[in-house]
Amino acid sequence: MRAGVFFSIVVTALILSACESDTDVSRHPNLLVAAQDVAAMKRADGVSAPLFADALQQAQTEVDAAMAQALDIPLPKDPGGGYSHERHKKNALLLFQAGQLYTIKGDPRYANWAAEVLVRYADLYPTLGLHPEHKHQAPGKLFWQILNDAWWLTYVIQAYDMVLPAMTEDQRAQVESRLLRPYADFLSKESASTFNKVHNHGTWAAAAVGMTGLVLADDYYVNIALKGLDQSGKAGFLKQMDQLFSPDGYYTEGPYYQRYALLPFVMFARALDRHKPSMGIFEYRDRILIKAIYAAIQLTDGHYFLPLNDAIKDKGLDTIEMVYGVSIAYAKTQDKNLLAIARKQNQVVLTGDGLRVAVDLARSADVQFPFSSQLFRDGPNGDEGAVALLRAGDTTVVFKAASQGMGHGHFDRLGWQLYSQGAEIVSDYGAARYLNVEPKQGGIYLPENTSWAKQTVAHNALVVDRTSHFDGSVKRASKSSPELLQFVRGEQWQLVSAREANAYKGVVMTRTQILLEHPLLSGPLVLDLLAAESDEQHVYELPVHFQGQLMTFSGELAVNTDALKPLGTQNGYQHLWHKATLAPAAHRPLQASWLSNNRFYTLTAVAPADQTLLVAELGANDPEFNLRRDQALIARAETSGGVQFVQLLEQHGHYDGRAETVSQPRSxxxxxxxxxxxxxxxxxxxxxxxxxxxxxxxxxxxxxxxxxxxxxxxxxxxxxxxxxxxxx
Structure with missing residues (x-):
């Protein structure tokens, strides 16, 4: 019998008996906080577990302040970032913290306060219709999109699990019948398209409903959470684990959404692990959730997530999703390397897993997490391209030859990025969005996310005839993936190569990137070779978006000093000011250098011989000033019969403003x-x-x-x- 079939049979048997319909309060709490951990959590102090003590003190400070005044539970009114939106988010976290404080400190004030707030929400919830500001989003009730409603329940059900033993029977009956069950029904039966969707929205909904089922001892909720509304296994939590992660733990929407989706995955999995350890949820698909946590760590620059696809650049390893992920992974693996990430995070969660991290951190010497060159295959079977990381010293090359990544994907086949000294040098724009900043259209994705951030020219990827890959069609792009050709390492070099044959009709692109180390070089050198094969005449443009201040050029530079015009009218070009053009000069390579993070960088364009280099700056046709003022160097060639771009990116020298010293500022x-x-x-x-x-x-x-x-x-x-x- 195949392992997957056996697991499915075991899961079916277990979920049918997962919860007994009893009212035994002694089995609570038993989600992420387990009854067997409570005694140790009560004994923790600032000496044995200082980070745990700090987290407990922070929770107490915040909840005590909330308890000292009347808590507002407003009618849902505002979009993301607005008052009612943020207030309901904060209330969920306060309930959660109050439950933690009651569990650890045993003070009934916290349970009584939480019970009163839960009853107030039970009075409110039956009166609510769909949120008035839902716009195009799948609507919620407390929030403008159902995704936020699912997030709210994952925290509130944990709060209820912790304070339930202190509540009266009448309070429990009211909260369960008027809040928790109707809420779970709304997320599932009444929102079937979202609940059954293989997407991070579906993951959040499944986790919220499944955890509610575990607390309420209702096997129906657990069953549909695991296997979808029709309980066939074609949807639900297990299907999400099957479809959204590659065998290497790469999440198809990219690292930013991998971080976001990890929280419901690991929370629900840990709760299942508590209730039914024989289910072996963390062993499923060759430990796919543990792999996903490690992959998320690797898919950073050591601090912040690599901004592939729709990504906001200020999210890093210290986000709460990763704090939970690291604590749970540490509990399941006891890998001391994870303590290095926990030390970076400088915080722990108030669970038994968090306590173990805090205690071991206090006892352990400083360790370093082994960030390394890795290949992360994409697709459920690992056959839909890949993301490659080439690392040497403080340099990381990110090469994206992955699938589209669903609706959050960008049109950037065979694109790349460079990090050096922990800073982004060759950059990706990420998303055009100010998350939860209400003045910026309520914090949603801005129109410029479509008109700029997703377009091919916004990336370090080849543009043909100033159109985006697949003409900007997600449907077309989702039908194929790049072909990974090679990922191999030698003593002084690392190489990755891939081919894309579908982004443009009649054009086959092959890109090879090599990260070289040699004593003759002042630092790791990137060699980039991109060949485009075609029988027709085309304009080929290859951008390098960079962070830093331009220093020098080698060639004939024509600067537009009196007036600026956009580079084009559509496909992202309308947002780029044409600042200058660099043409080849006799007997000299075409070069441009810049200074970033006190290091100099030089781009040398070796081929084709007749190319020009456009200097561009973002900001054109941006009347609401939604875009950053990023810069780009765009190699341009017009040929028939294909083209090969050969470029070098060199690191050299150092600038010390404090000491007023400069070394090796030139290539x-x-x-x-x-x-x-x-x-x-x-x-x-x-x-x-x-x-x-x-x-x-x-x-x-x-x-x-x-x-x-x-x-x-x-x-x-x-x-x-x-x-x-x-x-x-």
Missing amino acids: AIARAAIEQHPGAQVLTLDTVSGQTLRIVLADDRAPERQHALSLGEQRVQWQGPVHLLVNH
């Missing part, structure tokens, strides 16, 4: 040329010091393949796709 590359030889391409870099570095890239890139090549009088032999030669 070390004096000349660059690429030639095709039998069986290999050879990139020759002549340095200003008189040395020459040759990068030999084999046409046949099998790692075990032996190669031989004559370069003048020199006979070169090597194994694998890349070989480095130095001539003094």
